[in-house]
Amino acid sequence: MLDLYSWATPNGHKVHIMLEECGLPYKVIPVDIGAGAQFEPKFLALSPNNKIPALVDSDGPDGQPIHLFESGAILLYLAGKTGRFLPQDTCGKYEVLQWLMFQVGGVGPxxxxxxxxxxxxxxxxxxxxxxxxxxxxxxxxxxxxxLAVSKYIGGPDYSIADIAIFPWLRSWKNQGVTLNDYIHLKGWFDEIAGRHAVQRGLRVLADQRKPLQDDLAHEILFGDTQIKQHKPT
Structure with missing residues (x-):
């Protein structure tokens, strides 16, 4: 069984979608980041950077438990575990991986x-x-x-690069973007949004998400609370 510590954010949805696409059984443990649950000792033991998601696989490599943080690393682990959404050939694999890194290092931040x-x-x-x-x-x-020259972000086949990028583009209006201005990206976006596994993944924890603009949530997410958790001892 996979235990996923998560919340309904783009990085959380990346892993929700991957798990739904792979058809893996998993249990979701909500981490309410607006209430400070990411600073609880049990979660920090899994994710020392106090960010969601984190994954615990009780049946990891060689049957041993493994826990992981960072959504990109989790996607790679699940791709390796299932043999899905990451090409096996070297050139194809690295074509996908460069676009995954594009998301992790550029799109997300x-x-x-x-x-x-x-x-x-x-x-x-x-x-x-x-x-x-x-x-x-x-x-x-x-x-x-x-996407003017490639069917999917990472190449000819749907991959973890698409899974990683898609949730971040759902808020294009909040980013000052008009999606219709990008015709190839809009076509890709609509196709991905229509996938049943994607729709299921986006519903995970969606009913528990709250606005993050009240004073307490703002302090927890953007104030001194973050810094205090990591002061040198």
Whole structure:
């Protein structure tokens, strides 16, 4: 059995979708990040960076338990465990992996900053809003150009690169993007959104998610609470 510690965020949904696509049995343990559950000792033992998701596989390699944090690493683990959504040939595998790294190092962090400065920052910083909105639009253009010459982000077949990127693009309006401006990306987005496993994955914990703009949630997510958890001892 797989135990998934998660919440209804883009990074959480990446793993929810992967588990649904693979048809693996799993149990979800909610980690309410707006209430500070990510700082509980049990969760920090699994995810020392206090970020969701984290995965525990009681039947890991050689039958031994394994636990993992970081959504990209979890996607790679599940692809290896099931032999799905990552090509076996070397060239195909690395074609997918470079786009997975594109999501982990670019799409997630930059669109996350766009969300923060456009929606959550109490002080509206024009430079930051413009900086991250422009970067969001640039990244959408990169993906649109890729999909003009490739059926899927990582190549000819649906892969963990698509699974990783899709949840981040669902909030395109909040990122200052008009999805219809990117015709190839829009077609890809609509196709992925229509997959039944994707729809099931997006429903995981969706009914428990709350607005993150009250004072307590804002302090937990963006204030000194984060820093205090990691002060040198």
């Amino acid at each position: 930059m669109l996350g900053q766009a969300h923060h400065f456009r929606l959550y920052a109490r002080e509206k910083v024009d430079y930051a809003i413009q900086r991250y909105t422009s970067e969001a639009q640039r990244l959408y253009s990169v993906m649109n150009k890729r």
